Amino acid sequence: MARRAGALIAAGLAALTLGPVAVVLAQAGRGGVGTADLAALRFTVTQAALSALASTACAVPLARALARRRFAGRRLMITALGAPFLLPVIVAVLGLLAVFGRAGLVNGGLRLLGLAPVSIFGLGGVVLAHIFLNMPLATRMLLQGWQAIPAERLRLAASLDFRPTDFWRHIEAPMLRDVLPGVLLAVFAICLTSFAVVLIVGGGPAATTVELAIYQAIRFEFDLPRAATLALMQVGTCGLAVALASFFTTPGGFGAGLDRQADLPAPGGWRQLIDFGAIGLAATFLALPIGAVVLRGVPGLASLPAGVWPGLLTSLLVALCTAPLAVSAALVLALARAHGARWLEPVAMLPMAGSQLVLGTGLFLLVFPFVAPPDMAVPVTILVTAVMALPFAYRILLPEARVLVADYGTLAESLGLCGWAALRLLILPRLRRPLGFALGLTAALAVGDLGVVALFAAEHGATLPLVISRLMAAYRMEAAAAASLLLVIAAFGVFWICDRWGRAGAEL
Amino acid sequence: MLSFENVTIQQDDFSLVANWQAGPGQRIAVIGPSGAGKSTLLNALAGFIPLASGHIRWEGQPLDELTPGRRPLSILFQDQNLFPHLTVAQNLGLGLDPSLRRVDSAAVDRALERVGLGGLGNRRPAALSGGQQSRAALARALLRARPMLLLDEPFAALGPALKAEMLALVEELAGPALVLMVTHDPEDAQRFSSHTILVADGVAAPPASTEALFANPPPALARYLGT
Numbered sequence: 001m002a003r004r005a006g007a008l009i010a011a012g013l014a015a016l017t018l019g020p021v022a023v024v025l026a027q028a029g030r031g032g033v034g035t036a037d038l039a040a041l042r043f044t045v046t047q048a049a050l051s052a053l054a055s056t057a058c059a060v061p062l063a064r065a066l067a068r069r070r071f072a073g074r075r076l077m078i079t080a081l082g083a084p085f086l087l088p089v090i091v092a093v094l095g096l097l098a099v100f101g102r103a104g105l106v107n108g109g110l111r112l113l114g115l116a117p118v119s120i121f122g123l124g125g126v127v128l129a130h131i132f133l134n135m136p137l138a139t140r141m142l143l144q145g146w147q148a149i150p151a152e153r154l155r156l157a158a159s160l161d162f163r164p165t166d167f168w169r170h171i172e173a174p175m176l177r178d179v180l181p182g183v184l185l186a187v188f189a190i191c192l193t194s195f196a197v198v199l200i201v202g203g204g205p206a207a208t209t210v211e212l213a214i215y216q217a218i219r220f221e222f223d224l225p226r227a228a229t230l231a232l233m234q235v236g237t238c239g240l241a242v243a244l245a246s247f248f249t250t251p252g253g254f255g256a257g258l259d260r261q262a263d264l265p266a267p268g269g270w271r272q273l274i275d276f277g278a279i280g281l282a283a284t285f286l287a288l289p290i291g292a293v294v295l296r297g298v299p300g301l302a303s304l305p306a307g308v309w310p311g312l313l314t315s316l317l318v319a320l321c322t323a324p325l326a327v328s329a330a331l332v333l334a335l336a337r338a339h340g341a342r343w344l345e346p347v348a349m350l351p352m353a354g355s356q357l358v359l360g361t362g363l364f365l366l367v368f369p370f371v372a373p374p375d376m377a378v379p380v381t382i383l384v385t386a387v388m389a390l391p392f393a394y395r396i397l398l399p400e401a402r403v404l405v406a407d408y409g410t411l412a413e414s415l416g417l418c419g420w421a422a423l424r425l426l427i428l429p430r431l432r433r434p435l436g437f438a439l440g441l442t443a444a445l446a447v448g449d450l451g452v453v454a455l456f457a458a459e460h461g462a463t464l465p466l467v468i469s470r471l472m473a474a475y476r477m478e479a480a481a482a483a484s485l486l487l488v489i490a491a492f493g494v495f496w497i498c499d500r501w502g503r504a505g506a507e508l
Numbered sequence: 509m510l511s512f513e514n515v516t517i518q519q520d521d522f523s524l525v526a527n528w529q530a531g532p533g534q535r536i537a538v539i540g541p542s543g544a545g546k547s548t549l550l551n552a553l554a555g556f557i558p559l560a561s562g563h564i565r566w567e568g569q570p571l572d573e574l575t576p577g578r579r580p581l582s583i584l585f586q587d588q589n590l591f592p593h594l595t596v597a598q599n600l601g602l603g604l605d606p607s608l609r610r611v612d613s614a615a616v617d618r619a620l621e622r623v624g625l626g627g628l629g630n631r632r633p634a635a636l637s638g639g640q641q642s643r644a645a646l647a648r649a650l651l652r653a654r655p656m657l658l659l660d661e662p663f664a665a666l667g668p669a670l671k672a673e674m675l676a677l678v679e680e681l682a683g684p685a686l687v688l689m690v691t692h693d694p695e696d697a698q699r700f701s702s703h704t705i706l707v708a709d710g711v712a713a714p715p716a717s718t719e720a721l722f723a724n725p726p727p728a729l730a731r732y733l734g735t
Contacts, residue, residue, distance in 0.1 A: 166606035
């Protein structure tokens with residue numbers, strides 16, 4: 001039963017991800033690949049590689065400091081490192097503009113010192129924004145690596161009188177050798193498909209990614225074959241990155257360890273200074289842009305422009321449809337996988353190899369001959385966002401589904417508990433907590449997302465992030481900040497509601 | 509001379525007291541019911557658990573301020589005594605210099621030879637049997653040449669014949685060192701140690717003659733032995 005439902009969903013997902021690619025394939029290559037397309041590909045790979053390297057380089061000292069120091073607010077900081085995942089990208093970019101932009105804090109300081117201003121636009125700005133968005137993720141992944149060092153290993157190191165350099169050489173460096181490739185590739189893959197960041201701080205011949213080039217080919221030039229060619233390039237690059245990433249995430253040979261309580265050695269002196277310096281710098285770097293958005297946005301909340309409220313409603317509608325769609329599909333896939341359907345694994349990860357604008361291009365090519373794209377903006381946005389969010393929901397649900405099947409699978413079978421009854425009596429109550437978390441995550445992603453909607457929407461059908469990007473393009477920064485504040489509240493609000501639903505009654 | 513002076517070890521609602529002395533070269537078994545605190549006693553001596561009160565001294569010097577690696581002892585744990593990503597020779601070398609820069613490889617080879625692992629230095633621990641891994645850990649303790657050797661049931665997973673073999677090897681290699689060995693097997697105590705510390709009911713009793721102890725067991729030991 002579970003496996004049959006899983007096969008059905010998997011077939012649907014494959015059709016939804018591969019269908020648009022097939023359409024793209026049929027259209028692509030008619031105009032050939034131009035030099036601008038190759039430049040876009042080169043820039044895409046360059047910025048993603050630099051972003052991955054820089055994010056990880058910043059994350060290593062931070063993760064190490066958080067792993068071995070104990071201080072008030074440590075838990076809060078680790079929790080807060082999960083927040084940028086929920087933070088709408090456009091808000092992050094707006095905050096970074098307030099700090100690093102032409103009239104921002106940093107340039108204000110430079111002017112006072114009589115130094116030349118720095119520009120946030122172009123490669124530097126794209127990488128900076130990607131560090132802001134991905135360094136927290138990289139830090140959390142690395143922190144897990146440090147925490148996964150078995151207590152037995154720490155005890156052995158202490159009994160052999162390891163100094164900090166020995167500890168680095170025999171324990172930390174081998175751990176990083178195992179964990180770093182996975183982290184680098186994860187950030188690299190995310191940055192390949194980055195759209196909103198590049199839309200605002202990139203652009204122009206020198207700083208256009210493939211994703212942005214697709215958007216421009218459709219919106220500005222209406223060159224559909226070229227968009228298709230670009231989409232194909234994007235699928236090739238992402239597919240390669242995802243395949244590589246799955247190859248590397250094998251956890252390292254650190255052996256099993258019963259988790260006895262032991263702390264990492266926390267050497268004093270200059271090492272302590274460096275650790276707390278890293279923590280302080282990171283906290284400032286992450287908090288300043290958010291603070292700037294809040295400061296700028298609050299005064300404008302009373303007089304929001306007219307387009308903001310319909311935008312908010314559209315965004316909430318998208319979230320309301322996207323989250324249940326993505327999470328229920330992910331649940332079916334996870335349960336089927338837990339029942340032993342191994343082949344589902346790559347299918348569930350299939351959306352990672354595409355991108356919003358690739359799917360969007362395919363769907364655009366599909367619907368364009370029949371209806372006006374703006375009329376399809378909301379349904380297409382719901383569908384594409386749900387497909388793109390599905391792998392995240394699947395990853396959250398899979399471990400819990402496995403435990404459920406292992407613990408109660410045979411009992412349920414012996415009682416003949418299956419179908420809707422199993423869903424109502426067993427699955428929903430037992431998986432309520434991860435379901436709530438997954439719903440919250442996908443809903444927040446959907447509220448804050450700026451991707452495929454930019455391809456389809458006209459004046460009507462715009463989501464709030466799109467409205468904000470238009471306000472920014474018109475240099476109405478105060479209004480944009482106020483609307484951003486509203487967007488942040490909406491994104492964290494839907495997450496909080498869903499997560500709370502999941503936690504209520506989860507003490508069973 | 510090792511002395512526990514009015515030592516109290518406190519962990520949540522568990523506590524253990526110890527007040528006794530033991531001389532160099534002695535072979536002492538630490539026996540008692542599971543959960544009574546045998547490993548806790550050794551871990552406190554090794555420096556992994558702070559004392560709630562009292563002092564532990566070696567040759568009159570207090571050990572309290574020393575980190576585990578600086579104490580005059582080597583400890584073998586129940587498992588995970590070797591780093592899986594280093595070779596056996598490198599694992600032994602850590603006993604001479606944790607940075608592995610100034611390691612006398614001839615000394616490593618001699619130690620391997622003495623525990624019967626000659627020529628296996630280039631292997632990873634995973635390529636050794638359980639008994640061979642124990643031998644490698646013992647060889648490292650030999651290289652460290654500290655005046656105390658603590659054994660926290662490192663041979664518990666080995667079969668009876670292999671365990672007897674390892675105990676004989678310890679006896680041969682330890683020489684003048686004081687050996688404290690946790691065990692839950694009365695036979696180990698009788699075969700290996702002249703003295704035995706009984707850990708039960710929150711007290712680590714002074715070392716008593718093993719023979720006398722088992723001939724006339726106090727109530728706690730009688731309960732544990734089921735006699």
